[in-house]
Amino acid sequence: MKPIRLILGVLTILALLSGVALADCESECNGPFQTCLNICRQTTKADSPEAAKCVNNCLNGVSGCNRRCESKNKKSENIGDCTVGYLQVADNSVAR
Numbered sequence: 001m002k003p004i005r006l007i008l009g010v011l012t013i014l015a016l017l018s019g020v021a022l023a024d025c026e027s028e029c030n031g032p033f034q035t036c037l038n039i040c041r042q043t044t045k046a047d048s049p050e051a052a053k054c055v056n057n058c059l060n061g062v063s064g065c066n067r068r069c070e071s072k073n074k075k076s077e078n079i080g081d082c083t084v085g086y087l088q089v090a091d092n093s094v095a096r
Helices: 002-022 025-043 049-095
Strands: none
Touching: 025 049
């Protein structure tokens, strides 16, 4: 009975982790944005200046989140390019 529980536990953990690994950075920004919009709808009157300000704050938050995602992607791309460039320079010096 214990090996079956262990196998089921490991499979459950793997299933949970695979869902987390499949989510990309931009899609993780959407959840808090939708929550923010829902809070704005619940706490302010429609078409009021307060509602507009609240929605504007939500938009600023999601755009900042997306910018962080883009910069994170650029950093990871730059690391790869730097390594390739380093290997090319090292290859040229060995060839000489």
